[in-house]
Amino acid sequence: MTDAALPFVPPLDVRRGSYLDEGHTILSWLTTTDHKRIAILYALSITVFFLIGGVAIGLVRLELISPTGLFLTSDEYNRLFTIHGIIMVWFFLVPSIPATMGNFLVPMMIGAPDVAFPRLNLLSWYLYVGGAVFTVYVLLSGGVDTGWTFYPPFSSEYSHSNVIPAAIGVFIVGFSSIATGVNFLATIHMLRAPGMTWFRLPLFVWSMYTVSVVMVLATPVLAMSLLLIVAERLFGLPIFDPSAGGDPVLFQHLFWFYSHPAVYIMILPAMGVVSEVFACFARRRVFGYGFMVFAMLMIAVVGFMVWGHHMFVAGQSPLANLIFSFLSFIVAVPSAIKVFNWTATLYRGHIGFEAPMIYALGFLGLFTIGGLTGLFLASVPIDIATTDTYFVVAHFHTIMVGGTVSAFMAGIHYWWPKVTGKLYNEFWAQLAAITMFLGFNLTFLPQFIMGWLGMPRRYHYYPDVFQIWHVLSSGGAVILAAAYLMPLVYLTWSLFCGQDAGNNPWRSTGLEWQTPSPPPKTNFLRPPRVDADPYDYHDFGRTEETGGEARARPQGEA
Amino acid sequence: MNISQFTTAASDYAVKVDRLFYLESVIAGLVVLLVTGLIVVFFALYYRGSSTPRGEVPERKSREIEIGWTVATLFSFLFLFWWAASDQLTALAPPKDALEIHVIAKQWMWRFQHPSGAREIDELHIPAHTNIRLAMTSQDVIHDLYLPALRLKQDILPDRYTYEWFNATKTGTFHFTCAEFCGTDHSVMAGSLVIMKPEDYARWISAQPQADDLAHQGEALFRSFGCSGCHTPGSTVHAPDLHGIYGHAVQLADGRTVTADEAYLRDCIFLPDKNRVAGFPPLMPNFSGSISEGQANALIAYVKSLTTNRAARTPNASPGQRGGSPP
Numbered sequence: 067m068t069d070a071a072l073p074f075v076p077p078l079d080v081r082r083g084s085y086l087d088e089g090h091t092i093l094s095w096l097t098t099t100d101h102k103r104i105a106i107l108y109a110l111s112i113t114v115f116f117l118i119g120g121v122a123i124g125l126v127r128l129e130l131i132s133p134t135g136l137f138l139t140s141d142e143y144n145r146l147f148t149i150h151g152i153i154m155v156w157f158f159l160v161p162s163i164p165a166t167m168g169n170f171l172v173p174m175m176i177g178a179p180d181v182a183f184p185r186l187n188l189l190s191w192y193l194y195v196g197g198a199v200f201t202v203y204v205l206l207s208g209g210v211d212t213g214w215t216f217y218p219p220f221s222s223e224y225s226h227s228n229v230i231p232a233a234i235g236v237f238i239v240g241f242s243s244i245a246t247g248v249n250f251l252a253t254i255h256m257l258r259a260p261g262m263t264w265f266r267l268p269l270f271v272w273s274m275y276t277v278s279v280v281m282v283l284a285t286p287v288l289a290m291s292l293l294l295i296v297a298e299r300l301f302g303l304p305i306f307d308p309s310a311g312g313d314p315v316l317f318q319h320l321f322w323f324y325s326h327p328a329v330y331i332m333i334l335p336a337m338g339v340v341s342e343v344f345a346c347f348a349r350r351r352v353f354g355y356g357f358m359v360f361a362m363l364m365i366a367v368v369g370f371m372v373w374g375h376h377m378f379v380a381g382q383s384p385l386a387n388l389i390f391s392f393l394s395f396i397v398a399v400p401s402a403i404k405v406f407n408w409t410a411t412l413y414r415g416h417i418g419f420e421a422p423m424i425y426a427l428g429f430l431g432l433f434t435i436g437g438l439t440g441l442f443l444a445s446v447p448i449d450i451a452t453t454d455t456y457f458v459v460a461h462f463h464t465i466m467v468g469g470t471v472s473a474f475m476a477g478i479h480y481w482w483p484k485v486t487g488k489l490y491n492e493f494w495a496q497l498a499a500i501t502m503f504l505g506f507n508l509t510f511l512p513q514f515i516m517g518w519l520g521m522p523r524r525y526h527y528y529p530d531v532f533q534i535w536h537v538l539s540s541g542g543a544v545i546l547a548a549a550y551l552m553p554l555v556y557l558t559w560s561l562f563c564g565q566d567a568g569n570n571p572w573r574s575t576g577l578e579w580q581t582p583s584p585p586p587k588t589n590f591l592r593p594p595r596v597d598a599d600p601y602d603y604h605d606f607g608r609t610e611e612t613g614g615e616a617r618a619r620p621q622g623e624a
Numbered sequence: 625m626n627i628s629q630f631t632t633a634a635s636d637y638a639v640k641v642d643r644l645f646y647l648e649s650v651i652a653g654l655v656v657l658l659v660t661g662l663i664v665v666f667f668a669l670y671y672r673g674s675s676t677p678r679g680e681v682p683e684r685k686s687r688e689i690e691i692g693w694t695v696a697t698l699f700s701f702l703f704l705f706w707w708a709a710s711d712q713l714t715a716l717a718p719p720k721d722a723l724e725i726h727v728i729a730k731q732w733m734w735r736f737q738h739p740s741g742a743r744e745i746d747e748l749h750i751p752a753h754t755n756i757r758l759a760m761t762s763q764d765v766i767h768d769l770y771l772p773a774l775r776l777k778q779d780i781l782p783d784r785y786t787y788e789w790f791n792a793t794k795t796g797t798f799h800f801t802c803a804e805f806c807g808t809d810h811s812v813m814a815g816s817l818v819i820m821k822p823e824d825y826a827r828w829i830s831a832q833p834q835a836d837d838l839a840h841q842g843e844a845l846f847r848s849f850g851c852s853g854c855h856t857p858g859s860t861v862h863a864p865d866l867h868g869i870y871g872h873a874v875q876l877a878d879g880r881t882v883t884a885d886e887a888y889l890r891d892c893i894f895l896p897d898k899n900r901v902a903g904f905p906p907l908m909p910n911f912s913g914s915i916s917e918g919q920a921n922a923l924i925a926y927v928k929s930l931t932t933n934r935a936a937r938t939p940n941a942s943p944g945q946r947g948g949s950p951p
Binding site for chain 1: 625626627629631637645651652655670673689698701705707711731772776777778784801810811
């Protein structure tokens with residue numbers, strides 16, 4: 067291979083001009099339109115909300131150690147789990163991967179200097195902040211007690227809490243999702259580098275593409291249904307009021323028409339991240355790339371047709387239950403295929419045990435458990451028995467939180483050298499990754515068990531026969547909290563005292579690595595060209611075995 | 625409290641649900657073992673630096689593998705769906721000749737009305753080996769009657785009836801509770817389900833404070849609310865005759881045809897304009913606010929009794945009363 071094959075590896079002296087040096091004032095950050103800086107603004111804000119939501123549920127888990135409560139009133143308890151749900155869903159999980167890694171990486175992975183609409187991108191962050199202001203107001207003014215699901219008529223007529231500001235906060239933050247989605251769609255359609263064909267896109271970009279479609283199509287329905295709740299509460303518009311001929315179940319249909327796809331908004335990006343990580347740390351092309359792409363597209367499409375499985379006991383017709391059950395089994399097929407493909411990617415690899423890989427394996431384990439318990443819940447009789455119990459709580463946490471946060475952490479560690487130019491401490495990171503997997507399972511496996519035994523969710527006081535499981539779960543939560551806090555410490559430490567990472571410490575073939583780390587403002591020093599498939603680790607490995615230069619052969623070739 | 629109050633499978637249906645649960649647990653366990661096993665084996669063989677030879681996986685072969693496990697997954701999921709659905713289908717058809725108990729949920733208590741007229745709060749006595757049908761409604765927000773021992777759960781909606789039915793096979797005292805978040809005291813909206821031998825139930829019900837049965841209570845209400853003034857054959861006001869109406873088709877003024885079930889009768893009392901009967905003027909007053917859910921249950925029980933034993937009961941109306949008009 068000649069030097070011509072490495073067009074993007076820049077001379078070392080260019081490194082001083084990274085995007086981080088484009089301005090050091092707070093104002094320069096607040097007015098930036100650089101997708102990389104906006105990604106960092108998002109990362110800081112969602113971290114703050116993750117901590118608030120985490121404190122809320124920490125208090126809940128502490129309270130649940132005793133069947134008769136320790137220090138909260140029932141109203142306080144109800145407000146805490148509600149704020150936990152609202153914050154974790156809309157202010158952490160939904161924006162988590164797309165708004166941070168998506169923002170940072172999509173342009174770099176397709177060889178673009180920025181997203182298609184940089185100012186819209188900044189606006190989306192301000193919309194997020196706007197929604198966040200309402201949510202903080204709700205928090206400071208006493209909270210809201212409807213659960214994150216806002217079911218009427220409780221939310222519209224009976225709740226005495228701050229339903230309206232909470233709904234408006236979620237309404238606003240929804241537009242931040244829509245703006246991000248529109249931006250990604252335009253970016254991926256219009257700004258791919260020469261030679262970056264659709265089937266050369268890294269799977270992470272495909273995941274961002276599919277998730278953008280879902281965000282753009284589903285979020286308006288959420289906005290609409292929350293607006294109707296506000297209208298009913300403020301002006302008495304009786305859309306959901308049965309005493310005036312309205313229908314409270316209609317709200318549930320609208321809400322889940324958004325909120326089921328929202329689960330895929332959370333998990334599709336996670337799938338994208340771990341695909342990158344598995345390929346890089348197994349030094350293999352992702353097994354069945356084409357199937358992986360179609361699986362994501364199929365999840366995005368069929369994911370819109372399964373919302374009724376949240377409503378098997380809501381008063382929906384038995385025929386509808388059967389149809390939704392059937393479609394829910396169907397949507398599980400592409401997920402299963404992805405699990406098999408990730409596993410097969412390891413076959414004949416050169417597998418490393420670095421922290422991103424451990425997190426990605428944690429994702430694989432939790433996603434498999436969460437997905438399989440999804441099959442239980444797709445079966446109508448089991449769903450009738452276990453819905454609204456801790457079984458469901460454990461199921462969706464395992465997928466949405468276990469899966470997504472594991473992948474989020476995998477991505478944070480994998481791209482940390484890219485974003486900051488520094489190496490984190492590998493030992494602490496590996497320890498945190500293993501702790502997180504163990505802590506997560508200790509928290510939620512007891513919840514699966516007690517849910518099947520009959521412990522209902524959203525219960526402040528509970529029959530004492532379930533205490534042992536609650537205590538185990540709270541113990542797991544302590545470990546989990548430690549695992550979440552550790553990265554804050556060693557990652558922050560690495561910013562100041564970490565080793566320089568070099569441009570491509572993982573020897574990854576991704577286009578985002580074929581430029582300095584941290585990247586310059588325009589991402590690439592020369593406009594990239596692509597003429598190879600993604601995940602070109604096989605050729606790379608061969609070069610390595612024959613004693614070639616141990617540097618990446620990029621997917622872009624001049 | 626004992627865990628068996630939750631976990632005992634107290635009906636044949638519950639046993640079936642458990643069987644499906646165990647089947648899926650085994651399948652899930654096998655898949656977890658398979659995936660974990662593969663990962664462990666791959667790690668052992670192909671960790672970085674191991675000397676195991678690696679080669680390309682031929683493109684054609686990997687395609688066949690993909691198609692293979694896609695099809696295998698699809699068929700095993702279809703099999704699970706078929707199993708789950710067939711369990712569900714047999715449980716779908718509501719039993720004929722069920723003992724019907726009315727459930728009224730409100731923040732944060734349960735009220736039950738037996739057909740004999742006996743009432744209970746937060747406690748429900750039922751006979752075993754008998755078809756039971758619960759007709760449920762809520763006075764405020766959405767609740768959910770969760771019967772863990774029967775593996776059943778059904779939301780209870782305001783201004784609407786939903787149903788749960790079962791045939792319990794085990795006697796004993798079990799737990800029931802609210803499963804849909806309903807506000808402050810959601811977590812203590814619970815009670816006891818007492819499943820008794822049929823003869824014990826008969827003894828229990830006859831020991832309850834003597835009251836008229838539900839249909840008789842309804843008959844009294846039918847007079848005291850003035851319904852009888854119009855809904856009596858020969859009344860001067862043009863209102864539908866309620867004899868033989870329950871369970872039969874009704875032609876509505878807007879062209880629809882509906883079956884006169886409990887939900888329909890309830891709407892006629894509380895939302896009379898929703899389903900106006902063809903050929904009758906819109907005279908029926910709206911009784912929402914003046915008739916409670918419990919009274920509505922009694923009235924409906926009475927109207928049903930006009931169909932089930934037509935000959936036996938005829939309302940004895942005093943013509944001077946006014947009030948009711950056709951729905």
